[in-house]
Amino acid sequence: MQTHLSPEFAGTDAGREAEAILRKCVHCGFCTATCPTYQVLGDELDGPRGRIYLIKQVLEGEQPTEKTQLHLDRCLTCRNCESTCPSGVDYGHLVDIGRRIVEEKVPRGAGSRALRWSLKEGLTSPVFGPAMKLGQAVRGLLPGVLKDKVPARRPGGAWPQRTHARKVLMLAGCVQPSMAPNINAATARVLDAAGIQAGIAGEAGCCGAVKFHLNDQEGGLAQMRRNIDAWWPSVERGEVEAIVMNASGCGVTVREYGHHLKYDAAYADKARRISELTRDLSELLPDLLPALRGQVKVPQGVLAYHPPCTLQHGQKLRGGVETNLRELGFDVRVAINESHLCCGSAGTYSVLHPDIAKSLRDRKLEHLGALDPVAVLSANIGCITHLQSGTGTPVRHWVEVLDEALACNS
Structure with missing residues (x-):
C-alpha cells in the first residue's frame, strides 16, 4: 500500500x-x-x-x-x-x-475519560485487592453487571517450600492474585512437582498492558521498566532460566518489551533480554511431562479448552496445552467451530464495549457447550472471568486442573 x-x-x-x-x-x-x-x-x-x-x-x-x-x-x-x-x-x-x-x-467526553481513568488506575492499584475482597464478601448483593466482574472467592492454597537447582521467575500480575489466587499457587506447585522452583519478585507488578492499551502508553512503559528493574538482578546473575507467564495477556506484553522499549537507550538491551527469557507456562509442558506422568490421577469427563487470542495469535503458540494435557491422559477437546475467534474479554474491552463482548462470549460458550464438558479451561484470567459470567459450567485455568490431578495422587 x-x-x-x-x-x-x-x-x-x-x-x-x-x-x-x-x-x-x-x-x-x-x-x-x-x-x-x-x-x-x-x-x-x-x-x-x-x-x-x-x-x-x-x-x-x-x-x-x-x-x-x-x-x-x-x-x-x-x-x-x-x-x-x-x-x-x-x-x-x-x-x-x-x-x-x-x-x-480527538478529546474524549468527561464520562469516557473518567471510566478509562478508573480502569487504568484502579485495576493496577494496590487497593484493587482489598476492593475485590470487599466485593466478594457482598457478591450476592451486587447487581448482575458488577457481579459478573467479581468472581466467587476461592482459596489460593499453599506455596511449595522446597528448593530446587532449576529456578524460574513468575509475574504475580495486577488482578490475578485477587481474582484467582489459586492460579499462581497451582503454577508453583506443578513446577515444584517437576523439580523447578518458582519465585516472584515483590517489586514487579502489572505487566503494563492495561495502561498501554487504554492509551496511557507512557504509564504502561513505566510499569514495564519497573518490572525489568525488579527482575534484572536475578537475570544478570544467571539465577533463573526463564520468566514464566501463566496469564497469556501478560505473556504477550512481556514478550514485546523489547519492541516497546527499543528506542529507550537505558532499557533497550535489558528489555530485549527479558523478552527472550519469557515463556508461557504451556511451553514448559513438554519438559515437565516425564516428571509428571506418573504423578497424575486424571479426572473423568471432557474438558473443553478455549485458547486465548493472546496465546494463539499474539504469541503464536497453538496446540501446546491440549496436546500435552492429552499426553498425560486428560480428555481435552477444542471446539470445532470458531476456536480462532476472541471470547470478547480482551482486557478492559468487556467493560468498555459490553454488548459486543457479551455477543462474542455467548457465541464462544455455545461452541464450547456443544462438547458437553465438565469444565471449560483457558489460559488467561480475563478469558476465564468473562466466560464464567455466562455459564454455570466451571471455567478454570488449565494449570489448576493439572494441579488437582497431582494432588489427588499424592
Whole structure:
C-alpha cells in the first residue's frame, strides 16, 4: 500500500514504523473474514482492513474524528488478523500507533475519560485487592453487571517450600492474585512437582498492558521498566532460566518489551533480554511431562479448552496445552467451530464495549457447550472471568486442573 506521510509524522520513529507496516498491506481482505468485530457488526471500518485505512488517512494528514476513534476503540486487539494475513502485516503494533495519535487529536467526553481513568488506575492499584475482597464478601448483593466482574472467592492454597537447582521467575500480575489466587499457587506447585522452583519478585507488578492499551502508553512503559528493574538482578546473575507467564495477556506484553522499549537507550538491551527469557507456562509442558506422568490421577469427563487470542495469535503458540494435557491422559477437546475467534474479554474491552463482548462470549460458550464438558479451561484470567459470567459450567485455568490431578495422587 502506497503511503505519503504528512510532515508531522515523516521522519519520526512512529511514522517510519507505521509506514513499513502499511506498505505490507495489499488490502486482500483475508483479515476481514476472521475479525470478531466485523463478524458481529458487519461494518468494513470495524475490521482490520478498514481500520488500517483510517490509520493511513490520519498519518497522511487527515483530521481524525470521534467516529475514527470509535472504530479503533472497538478493535479487540485479538490479532487474529495477523494469523490470517498472507503478507505479514504487523497490525497489533500499527493499531497501537494509530490509537495513540488519535487519542492526542480527538478529546474524549468527561464520562469516557473518567471510566478509562478508573480502569487504568484502579485495576493496577494496590487497593484493587482489598476492593475485590470487599466485593466478594457482598457478591450476592451486587447487581448482575458488577457481579459478573467479581468472581466467587476461592482459596489460593499453599506455596511449595522446597528448593530446587532449576529456578524460574513468575509475574504475580495486577488482578490475578485477587481474582484467582489459586492460579499462581497451582503454577508453583506443578513446577515444584517437576523439580523447578518458582519465585516472584515483590517489586514487579502489572505487566503494563492495561495502561498501554487504554492509551496511557507512557504509564504502561513505566510499569514495564519497573518490572525489568525488579527482575534484572536475578537475570544478570544467571539465577533463573526463564520468566514464566501463566496469564497469556501478560505473556504477550512481556514478550514485546523489547519492541516497546527499543528506542529507550537505558532499557533497550535489558528489555530485549527479558523478552527472550519469557515463556508461557504451556511451553514448559513438554519438559515437565516425564516428571509428571506418573504423578497424575486424571479426572473423568471432557474438558473443553478455549485458547486465548493472546496465546494463539499474539504469541503464536497453538496446540501446546491440549496436546500435552492429552499426553498425560486428560480428555481435552477444542471446539470445532470458531476456536480462532476472541471470547470478547480482551482486557478492559468487556467493560468498555459490553454488548459486543457479551455477543462474542455467548457465541464462544455455545461452541464450547456443544462438547458437553465438565469444565471449560483457558489460559488467561480475563478469558476465564468473562466466560464464567455466562455459564454455570466451571471455567478454570488449565494449570489448576493439572494441579488437582497431582494432588489427588499424592
